[in-house]
Amino acid sequence: MADVAEDIVDELVAHLKEPPAAPPLLYKYLSPERIDVLQNANIRYTQLYGTNDVFEIRRTFETMYGQKMKKAVRATTASINIEEEMVKAIAEAQNMSLRNARRWLKQNRNDPRIRSVEENAPTLMANFLDNFLPKTFGNQDFIMHILNNFAKKTAALSVSEQPHSPSMWAHYAANWTGYVISFDTADGSLTPSPENGSRFFPISYRNDMINEFFDDPIGALFSKQTDWANEREWRKIIRREQADRIIATQPDDVLLNKFDRSAVERVIVGHRADPDFVDALRAELQAYPKARLYRTQISQADGTVSEIAI
Known part of the structure; x- marks a missing residue:
């Protein structure tokens, strides 16, 4: 069964149907400690077992043989x-x-x-x-074996459609003290290739199961429960062996991949960020040909988030 499951995973990764086109810009929320992403132009691809969703790997379809x-x-x-x-x-x-x-x-x-x-x-x-x-x-153990093999073989760069989510600024960017990188999804270092991994896939949000895997292959492999829907997540997938660097850690290894500095369209820093951190970001962006620095601006009157250039 293990060999069959591995063969199926290889086919799934290689032949996923064409997803919808990614938005021109996608956003990565980061804490101040992760300024190394800009310093090194390296970003982490998280193994699916290491995400913050305990139901990341779950059965999402009734059968593969519909x-x-x-x-x-x-x-x-x-x-x-x-x-x-x-x-x-x-x-x-x-x-x-x-x-x-x-x-x-x-x-x-x-x-x-x-x-x-x-x-x-x-x-x-x-x-x-x-x-x-x-x-x-249709066997549940067989299906879970396939999904677990998929999780072991792949890692994901998780990004969002939206740069102004208050909950994501609070949760992923250290309560507005961190920053957001705006990535140009058309940049060559982020487009699909044998070196760069897959194209970007949208996350499907559902609590129920679809009947057959091939009713919605992308949704079957890239879905989260509806509690996460506000994140409006997209993912880029690599195989473990496509990582530029692997750092052995517990409980999960850290997989890093390079991106071209031209892929960064702008950086948005939280309005609560320490001034020294803002200066550090400004210094790093000197090496980024297109990127400008912005700060979040909060309107208490209408509950909106905007940006101002700094």
Whole structure:
């Protein structure tokens, strides 16, 4: 089962369907202690077991083998040439060429064992499609094994659509004393590639399960419970081996990836930030060709957050 699950995870990571286009700008909230992100142009990709959501890895779909997958599998198996598959099996078992295996099959066509395989193949295939696959791919332990393997193999950069969320400023930016980086999602260092990982995916917020994985693959893999919906999160995924640097720590390793300094559109510092920290940010931004520094501005009159250049 482990090998099957690993193969499935590899396919999921490699062939996720096209997500919606990411917003032009996405935002990362950070505490003052994380000024190293700007100093080093490195940002952490968090392994999914290490996020602040204890239900990050949870079952989000009833089965992997619903009508969509069933239709795709049947279309694939309908094109299988039983005789050619037998030739391949004979060639492998007898360590012979495909040409010799075809000749052997032709000479032994009346062998009861060969006739039995040919006669029983349709029944075995039907049993595989109608019994084995639904039971295996609908099994809760199997589904959780796949999700756990996905979590072990991948890490995520979590960002938000919004730079002015009071709850996120309080929770992730040390009660308005930290800062927010505005990333240009079209920058080459953040676009999908074998080195940079995936494109950005939106998080789906739901408490219920979808029926079949392929009803909404992105939502099945990238979802959180509705309590988190205010964060309006997007994620960029890398495999563990794509990290530029891995720092061994407990309980989870720290995975770091570089970004180009041109990817930073602006930096917003909280209005409660220490003046020395503001000066430190201003100094770091000298190395960032496009970035300007802004400060949050709070309106008690209408409960809004805005920015002013500083």
